[in-house]
């Protein structure tokens with residue numbers, strides 16, 4: 001089956017600065033994919049390329065089978081887009097903005113919007129411009145769900161939301177995708193929310209994709225190893241050993257390899273590790289293990 005999102009050989013520069021080179025990925029129908037990466041790795045840039053706001057230096061993206069440079073209005077109406085910064089038209093109240101948006105989307109469904117709005121502690125006549133940041137985000141998410149799009153693209157959807165509301169929205173999203181085979185492409189810095197939500201993760205590093213994998217495979221296979229090593233020894237990072245650190249003879253590193261192979265890799269660097277412990281990780285710890293602390 002044709003993927004819902006396909007990006008081929010995306011290279012992008014701002015001025016002379018290379019952001020990434022030859023990025024390739026696809027997202028299959030019915031999947032929730034999280035694009036994760038440190039600040040400034042280019043997540044919003046990809047979202048802007050996907051929605052046609054930004055033309056990449058080279059390469060192509062296809063959404064729902066159409067080239068993003070020439071998306072037809074019919075295809076655009078099948079895509080729900082939430083950008084960092086969220087709702088515009090903040091001179092409306094929640095009744096007016098629903099009426100305004102509903103005219104643009106043929107499949108408009110008021111129920112999910114009002115289900116969310118009824119939880120908001122605002123009056124029906126209060127303008128969006130006078131609401132708190134989190135309240136405005138909640139309005140934006142209600143408007144997106146009411147569009148009932150086949151593909152949801154959400155940039156930093158959790159911005160300004162409190163933990164309870166984040167949990168509520170994550171539950172909504174999961175149900176939404178499971179019930180009707182929708183596809184979601186999202187970015188977030190709140191990685192503990194992602195563990196319960198995303199089927200796949202793309203972990204972006206500066207200039208490239210570090211990893212594109214199912215969340216399950218990361219959780220099942222990526223581990224932290226702690227062990228002792230002789231005073232004064234150092235461990236070099238390799239393609240299999242991520243972010244080794246040694247402090248006073250206590251070492252830690254991360255790897256997809258089983259323990260025995262980690263020990264062999266370290267022996268190849270000239271010493272034998274002792275008292276090695278293997279630890280399972282949360283997705284947030286795995287993210288730090290893959291990308292480093294700073």
Ligand SMILES: Nc1ncnc2c1ncn2[C@@H]1O[C@H](COP(=O)(O)OP(=O)(O)OP(=O)(O)O)[C@@H](O)[C@H]1O
Pocket residue numbers: 014015019037038039040041042043044045046
């Ligand atoms: N219009 C622009 N002109 C020049 N540089 C830009 C522009 N937009 C973004 N950048 C730079 O490109 C890089 C990627 O920015 P982008 O906003 O895509 O990152 P991000 O991964 O979304 O970051 P964050 O996690 O902080 O939201 C950053 O170093 C940023 O400073």
